[in-house]
Amino acid sequence: MxxxxxxxxxxxxxxxxxxxxxxxxERPAVIGVDEKEVQVGDLVMVHAGVIITxxxxxxxxxxxxxWKQMAIELAVATGEDPDAAAKVVEDEMRRVxxxxxxxxxxxxxxxxxxx
Amino acid sequence: MTSQCLSLPESFPGxxxxxxxxxxxxxxxxMTALEVAFRRKTKITATLVxxxxxxxxxxxxxxxxxxxxxxxxxxxHEWTVVHFGLRNLLEMAGVKNVxxxxxxxxxxxxxxxxxxxxxxxxxxxGVVIYTYGDVFRLPAIRKVNGAKSLAExxxxxADIRLIHTFLHAVIDAKKHNKPSxxxxxxxxTVAPGYSETILRGLVxxxxxxxSLVKLTPPAMFYALDMVREKPTDYPISGVIAPGHVSTIIGxxxxxxxxxxxxxxxxxxxxEPNDVLTAVAEILRQIxxxxxxxxxxxxxxxxxxxxxxxxxxxxxxxxxxxxxxxxIGYIPKSGLALRDSFKxxxxxxxxxxxxxxxxxxxxxxxxxxxxAEVTLGKAKPTNCPLFMKACTPDRPVGPCMVSVEGTxxxxxxxxxxxxxxxxxxxxxxx
Numbered sequence: 001m002x003x004x005x006x007x008x009x010x011x012x013x014x015x016x017x018x019x020x021x022x023x024x025x026e027r028p029a030v031i032g033v034d035e036k037e038v039q040v041g042d043l044v045m046v047h048a049g050v051i052i053t054x055x056x057x058x059x060x061x062x063x064x065x066x067w068k069q070m071a072i073e074l075a076v077a078t079g080e081d082p083d084a085a086a087k088v089v090e091d092e093m094r095r096v097x098x099x100x101x102x103x104x105x106x107x108x109x110x111x112x113x114x115x
Numbered sequence: 116m117t118s119q120c121l122s123l124p125e126s127f128p129g130x131x132x133x134x135x136x137x138x139x140x141x142x143x144x145x146m147t148a149l150e151v152a153f154r155r156k157t158k159i160t161a162t163l164v165x166x167x168x169x170x171x172x173x174x175x176x177x178x179x180x181x182x183x184x185x186x187x188x189x190x191x192h193e194w195t196v197v198h199f200g201l202r203n204l205l206e207m208a209g210v211k212n213v214x215x216x217x218x219x220x221x222x223x224x225x226x227x228x229x230x231x232x233x234x235x236x237x238x239x240x241g242v243v244i245y246t247y248g249d250v251f252r253l254p255a256i257r258k259v260n261g262a263k264s265l266a267e268x269x270x271x272x273a274d275i276r277l278i279h280t281f282l283h284a285v286i287d288a289k290k291h292n293k294p295s296x297x298x299x300x301x302x303x304t305v306a307p308g309y310s311e312t313i314l315r316g317l318v319x320x321x322x323x324x325x326s327l328v329k330l331t332p333p334a335m336f337y338a339l340d341m342v343r344e345k346p347t348d349y350p351i352s353g354v355i356a357p358g359h360v361s362t363i364i365g366x367x368x369x370x371x372x373x374x375x376x377x378x379x380x381x382x383x384x385x386e387p388n389d390v391l392t393a394v395a396e397i398l399r400q401i402x403x404x405x406x407x408x409x410x411x412x413x414x415x416x417x418x419x420x421x422x423x424x425x426x427x428x429x430x431x432x433x434x435x436x437x438x439x440x441x442i443g444y445i446p447k448s449g450l451a452l453r454d455s456f457k458x459x460x461x462x463x464x465x466x467x468x469x470x471x472x473x474x475x476x477x478x479x480x481x482x483x484x485x486a487e488v489t490l491g492k493a494k495p496t497n498c499p500l501f502m503k504a505c506t507p508d509r510p511v512g513p514c515m516v517s518v519e520g521t522x523x524x525x526x527x528x529x530x531x532x533x534x535x536x537x538x539x540x541x542x543x544x
Contacts, residue, residue, distance in 0.1 A: 053421065085162070
């Protein structure tokens, strides 16, 4: 029971949030988490009409670091160039982080490329 | 008890005319988005697959015959695994000693037939029944007035309304004011939706909740015990814990599982790379003799979860022993409305007696192996009914219905699917 969709919070009225999953149509959702933490413009995950978490995009950098470390460890073990391996991960993640910036800047349709 | 009494705006949309989860545009969009996002990162996939391969080889040096079974708890993780062909991907990479096993993470599959039958009885008595789309065709074990599912009850004239969210039912029930029941299945993810809507005073007096909410860590315990029951089988060596359930309950909720069974647990997201990262982390921990809870899905999950949601759930619900379809009672594995919220309780209001361990009867059709599939003891293809008597168009067992049912996922996306294509992209084929 984990199907959830990413969406941007467009407005909050009467304790109900209105979210846009990237198609420009606002839909009502119950704020299942701490209301103080959810603000207009936030990227959230919505499950069966319930906001279950705010997505912390800054942690994407953590994921990138983790994958980078894995790539480096692997390269060292197989005698390949660890810097080149790290760069492959960095290049891929740079594209994702660029999309993140676009979402933050208000382009909710960039969500469809971000998942 | 009600913290704030709020009303919903007039323009609030009511329930959609129909809900078909398999053809839901929102879900399809999410599926496509996941795929697009994944295809952008296949170089990372290649790194992850190589990493898994390296650790699998190191583990094989210890015992070449041992199979490391990793359970993906969640139906959505199983979807990722099957849709993207991750099992095939690992096989093509030459990883022979790691097996991904589907777990009990499908609430539709484990809801006892008894409650479905009681809801159908009420439907024929004129009660409006609200439910999620993937419950609609769920087959009961006994027919009620000739109907075996809510879909059939609707065809026979009962008022069954499909909704995406509890809020839809709330607003719709307010409009018609007829006695109504919400068939409230789900895991911890939906629970704050029910509790917050109740606490905010939004639920009209004519709408009652049948709480069928199940809790995931107790089920995990049970599934792991069952898999270990047979000494000939390899036990589960690691668990991929549900990402979105964990946004509510937190990574901390999985510590007892990791410590009791001495196996790594990784809370993962739903992109293929998330699942592969979890597998890599589990193998790394096994190789190093560790058994910790790690959160891979850091963009959404925190160690402590959401305390506000936990407190809201705990205010409205209490933890009770609960029946799982085809399996029986699992201690402390369900949520029931507390006495102080009984005015919202469908069981209380409509006089439905609670199922008890004495009353519970095995509730799967003959031949159906859904319970074993749910517990990771059998694969859908081990079931004699799979894709013969039981198909997505004519489901016999509950695992063939929901978008999160293992059999339904295998039936729709099994057989490799994208695997070959993706294997080419990551340089394996």
